[in-house]
Amino acid sequence: ALEPLSVGLAIGVASALTGYLSHPRFYCSYVECCPRAGQRLNATALKAQLDNKLFGQHLAKDVVLKAVLGFSNNPSPKKPLMLSLHGWAGTGKNFLSQILAEQVHPAGLRSKFVHLFLATLHFPHHDQVKLYKEQLQNWIRGNVSACPSSVFIFDEMDKMHPGVIDAIKPFLDYYEEVDGVSYRKAIFIFLSNAGGDLINKAALDFWTSGKHREDIQLKDLEPLLSVGVFNNKNSGLWHSSIIDRNLIDYFVPFLPLEQRHVKMCVRAEMKARGYAVDEKIVQEVADEMTYFPKEQKIYSDKGCKTVQAKLDIHEDL
Numbered sequence: 001a002l003e004p005l006s007v008g009l010a011i012g013v014a015s016a017l018t019g020y021l022s023h024p025r026f027y028c029s030y031v032e033c034c035p036r037a038g039q040r041l042n043a044t045a046l047k048a049q050l051d052n053k054l055f056g057q058h059l060a061k062d063v064v065l066k067a068v069l070g071f072s073n074n075p076s077p078k079k080p081l082m083l084s085l086h087g088w089a090g091t092g093k094n095f096l097s098q099i100l101a102e103q104v105h106p107a108g109l110r111s112k113f114v115h116l117f118l119a120t121l122h123f124p125h126h127d128q129v130k131l132y133k134e135q136l137q138n139w140i141r142g143n144v145s146a147c148p149s150s151v152f153i154f155d156e157m158d159k160m161h162p163g164v165i166d167a168i169k170p171f172l173d174y175y176e177e178v179d180g181v182s183y184r185k186a187i188f189i190f191l192s193n194a195g196g197d198l199i200n201k202a203a204l205d206f207w208t209s210g211k212h213r214e215d216i217q218l219k220d221l222e223p224l225l226s227v228g229v230f231n232n233k234n235s236g237l238w239h240s241s242i243i244d245r246n247l248i249d250y251f252v253p254f255l256p257l258e259q260r261h262v263k264m265c266v267r268a269e270m271k272a273r274g275y276a277v278d279e280k281i282v283q284e285v286a287d288e289m290t291y292f293p294k295e296q297k298i299y300s301d302k303g304c305k306t307v308q309a310k311l312d313i314h315e316d317l
């Protein structure tokens with residue numbers, strides 16, 4: 001027969017071990033967990049990521065940094081954070097959304113708490129808008145119930161069928177709860193090419209008048225964007241109740257990139273591949289890009305989107 005002391009010791013050890021294994025810090029080091037209530041973003045890390053990886057977008061960096069940190073530091077926000085990023089392809093919209101997702105959930109787009117929707121993949125058929133709206137509401141409700149700080153990214157908003165995105169309007173509004181679920185800690189991000197022409201024209205007007213692009217302020221572009229996107233029939237936000245109810249916190253403009261910014265992208269890609277930066281190759285890749293307007297050739301018409309492919313050609317060098 002076992003001595004009472006031995007039995008008691010075994011039970012004590014087992015209880016301690018069980019308690020240790022079930023401790024959130026231990027468990028979450030092996031299994032992804034939703035961030036704890038009150039957990040704040042690392043402001044220094046987010047700023048460093050934006051400074052080191054996002055080029056030529058002083059407005060987007062400033063607006064998003066302040067918006068996200070203010071939201072994160074607010075113990076009781078009145079509504080979810082809703083950002084709508086606008087600009088031509090290759091200017092950094094996807095890049096910024098990935099950086100932000102990684103700061104909230106370290107696994108980024110691989111996280112089970114970060115959800116990416118592509119309009120042409122997830123909502124392709126015009127005659128199934130009603131079904132998409134029901135599916136979208138169920139998906140968001142289920143995932144926010146599992147993790148209040150879920151991140152939802154909607155790409156290709158300019159290709160989404162009008163009306164689909166209005167399904168999420170109740171989740172973005174100033175409600176403490178909807179059907180027993182609070183959405184006030186969630187983050188919603190729209191990515192769209194819509195409004196890119198308006199942004200490009202404003203940037204070109206600044207250049208023509210001899211002003212620096214860094215002098216462009218949010219107030220110079222945000223009103224144009226909100227009205228332009230709302231009235232754009234080719235946008236998923238056409239006459240959207242989300243805009244009509246002022247539920248988008250910021251319309252974030254992404255400016256067209258100049259050749260100097262393209263060079264920054266080339267250098268960053270070379271470093272990411274473990275290459276020594278060769279300025280001759282940097283210049284060659286930048287020269288292979290196409291620029292507009294046709295006469296002045298100031299801005300890259302694809303931003304940095306094709307930098308990786310262009311650099312592949314120079315691999316042997």
